[in-house]
Amino acid sequence: MTLQPVVPAIGSPPRAAVASGAAQKHVRVETAGLIADPDSIARRAVAAAQAGAAVLVVRNSVAGAVAVAQAVAALAPDLAFRVNGVATLHHGRFAATDRRLLDGAVEHGFGKRRSAGGRILVGTQTLEQSLDIDADFLITDLAPMDVLLQRIGRLHRHARDDRGTFGQARVLVLRPEERDLTPWLDAGRRERHGLGHVYPNLLHLEATLRLLEERPDIAIPRDNRLLVERALHPQALAVIQQQGGRAWINHGNRLAGGVVANGEKASTVALDLSRRFDELVFPDDMTAVTTRLGARDLLLDLDTPLSGPFGREVRRIALPGWMTGNASPGAPVERLDDRRFRFAGRDYLYDQWGLRPDA
Known part of the structure; x- marks a missing residue:
């Protein structure tokens, strides 16, 4: 039997808006097989900060972010992000009282009115949300293209004339040491760095990596739509499945099956909003109804x-x-x-x- 690629369809393909008449931000992208080497990541961040850059390091997992933050604090304590004098990082596993302190310190040290000089902020996806960050150099784990564009949006966010050798926005995208992502299709792999776990669709990751290797120089927002559609469109993903063979086809089929299963599970608790409120039928056990599938905090x-x-x-x-x-x-x-x-x-x-x- 010949296996055919099946690409999970979740609504329309993601799109990045293109602002009419917006100023173009030219970004130089480099990829490196360092995703499993926090010490090397820290050294790259420290070298850039010592050259005067405000460096943002965004990792896909809390464990990966902590490892790099600890390495930075040990290697160059004067450059590490701090709150009330304590070296730390930014992620979602802080108490709300401390999270407010972290948010304030991020915007003070990396926001529009930050002072000149090198510094390093390490964190997770929480740095993509509602924070005014203006960095000179971004180091980021491999993620789907739309996510990467969100992270790249933290580069050169405001006009400044003190960026020195980082006058052009620069990004270092971290991938596994071995370029082949096929081994990461194994769901039992222990150290995943978000590949196939935080971002379960490895077709998105492979397509994103191929595109960045092909186009190391991009302009934002001019290239947003092209980048997103070429990295995330079902047709682009089908090509990877056809070229990659059985392992990639099976991966796509599993993803498609998961989309169907999640949809059926959601339909069992969904409300028919075409009805009047007093006609709605609520599930008997609402404790199972959450905004995301999975364990509850x-x-x-x-x-x-x-x-x-x-x-x-x-x-x-x-x-x-x-x-x-x-x-x-x-x-x-x-x-x-x-x-x-x-x-x-x-x-x-x-x-x-x-x-x-x-x-």
């Missing part, structure tokens, strides 16, 4: 607060669903010391690098 209240890493007490913290196992939301929370607590038989640590299981 738990919001924990601490009777005895933790000592936050930036000088504020932490009385409430969100625990990601994947960390909780099958824990009941009503399980007691036990404070172990200033930075550690126990919930449902598991220990957790909260410090300057965020929340994580305590090994």
Whole structure:
């Protein structure tokens, strides 16, 4: 039997808007097989910062971001992003009280009115959202083209005349050491760096990487539509499946099957909004209805607060669903010391690098 490529269709292909008459931002893109080497990533960031650049490092996973932030802090502590004098980074596993401090420090150090001079900010996708960041040099993990364009939007965001040798926006896209992404189709691979996990569609990643290798010089917003459609359009993905053979075709088929399964699951709890409100039929168990498929986070209240890493007490913290196992939301929370607590038989640590299981 001959396998045929099936590309999952999720609405219309993503598009990036092109602003009429907008000033063009010319960007030089380089790719490097360093995604699994936080020390080398840190050295590239430090070299650029020592040359005067405001460097933004965006990683696909919290673990990857923490590894680079710790390497930067060890290699060049004077260049590391800090909050109240404490070296840290920006991601979603901080308590709300500390997240507000982080957001303020990001906009102060990397916003429109930032001072000149080298510095390094490391984080995750949280840096793409609602923060006014103006960096000179971007180091980013490989991601789908529309996501990369969002990250590239943090480069040269405002007019400045003090960028020195970084007068042209520059991006370093991190890929696996081996250029072939086929091994990453294995769902059991341990260190994924977001490839096939945070961004499950490896067809998007392969198409994006091929396009950036082909076009290392791009102009934004002029090229936005071309880049997005050539990297994410179903026809472009079908070509990769046809060229890549059985492994890529099977990957596309699995993705398509997942889209169908998720759609059927959503349809069981969807409301018929064509009806009057008093005619709507609500599911018997609304606890299963969430905005995303998957585990739910738990919001924990601490009777005895933790000592936050930036000088504020932490009385409430969100625990990601994947960390909780099958824990009941009503399980007691036990404070172990200033930075550690126990919930449902598991220990957790909260410090300057965020929340994580305590090994």
